[in-house]
Amino acid sequence: MRKVMLILPAVLLSALAATGTAQAESAPSCPGTVQIGATAYIQKNGTTIASVKQFKGCGKNWAYTYVWDSHASKPGSFSSSAAMVISGKRDYGSNVNGTNKQDVWSKGTDSLTKCTRAYGEVWGDGNVYWAQTGERC
Template identity: 50%
Template sequence: MRIVPVAAVAAVVLAGLSSGVAHAESAPGCGPVTQIGATAYINGTSSSAWASVKQFKGCGKNWSYVYVWDSFVDRVGDFQIATWVETTTMNGYVKAPRNQQAVWSKGTDTLSVCTRAAGSMVDFVSNPDYAHTVKTEKRC
């Protein structure tokens, strides 16, 4: 009888992981926010990336978010990330302290215009003079 509840829980977890849409996360000073658009990846695809870049909406604002994957942190360990919401300019720019694994942009009053999330990462081990930068697709 225990197999059915375990299977049911596993099905729900797998469905949530494969849906392609992030569950609500919490932006600083806002609380739950919802991902809009697809995730972009710094240095490759979802299977080889160093970090993820996402755009969210919530509390009447847009937010961008960068998360450095554990596999990159464990392997390289010396990096710096930044993120912002892009319209025709950089909005809400935040640069994380060196080796901080995640960073949120400031919330931006840009829901009425087309935006995208942008994120950059400097790998101080392999090339300290170059920032790998990616952007999500534009959302209007």
């Protein structure tokens, strides 16, 4: 009985620690994507509200934005977007927006041979909050 009582709190703590972070596995049309580089975080008034990640797979680069539960569950609507930045310029052709969507994937770009970043935004209160990952060449 003691072992069960000790294990249960540990399981609950690990489940709580996992909430709110991106759990992306693969881009919509590409089952073999893998994250490249470090995750970036979008903040609003010092609080993290979303994660931005860059992936590669199927011969393309992909941006991914995940709005954390703590922000998405607040009253009101929000919008989010994901886009690639290629050679220092935002690729608007890769941009995908979502209204009240917690996870948004950009369109894949043929940019594996170029320097790229993933770019993500969240807005809805009159302000735009954004972040981008480190550059990968």
